[in-house]
Amino acid sequence: MLQLKDVDVYRGDQQVLSKVTADLRPQQITSLIGPNGSGKSTLLQLLTKALEPRRGVITGRPLSIALLAQRNELHEPLTVRELLTMTTDVIDDTVVALLQLTALLETPMPELSGGQQQLAWLGFVLQQQPELVILDEPTTYLDLQYQHLFLETLRQLQQQRQFTVIMVLHDLTQAFAYSDQIWLLNDHGQLKSGAVADMADVDQLSTTFKTPLTDVIVNQQHLIVHA
């Protein structure tokens, strides 16, 4: 699928990404992590072609890409059903049930909680059956219960339907728990990537985030916490 080779990106005179080379693994979940301002959103913009690199090449962009932001706006107070059928006539009952939206289909979106709205937006994205789903900090405004519901449901549906996901997450424990691959950007815009097990390197993470971190393993899961 998508490959980046020696990609340099500038914003004006400022170099944001430097010689980024990576391979987005198909049918897997990749989390893109890195400190504030390291260029995560910029990298996502490259994937959707909203930005072009100054140097380097990007190949293998899939035809169907769906993007979900931290917050998503509607210009009309659509119901959940209207949102889900905006781009396709058929409601996917499995998706709706897993997202706990079945009883909310006739409810106007503004009457849902923030967490329910974000699940409805995930439903909107998945209804389109995209090959690649790009999520930019999708759980930022959700409480813990909804963060887990969102990521669990995404994981479950991704395993059933085998689409590819790349998402920016700030919570390192969640990134390691819900992903197959990690892309780690440092504040020089350099990227390291690898499987979760290989990237759970606290020295590398502590250096990149400029804060001491430690890795506690509970039930074979990496909890990356402040040392």
Ligand SMILES: Nc1ncnc2c1ncn2[C@@H]1O[C@H](COP(=O)(O)OP(=O)(O)OP(=O)(O)O)[C@@H](O)[C@H]1O
């Ligand atoms: N539209 C823009 N015009 C000019 N510079 C920009 C623009 N968007 C981002 N930048 C700059 O590019 C750099 C990378 O920003 P980007 O938003 O990609 O980082 P990020 O890792 O997503 O940050 P955060 O974690 O804070 O969301 C920053 O120095 C930022 O100021």
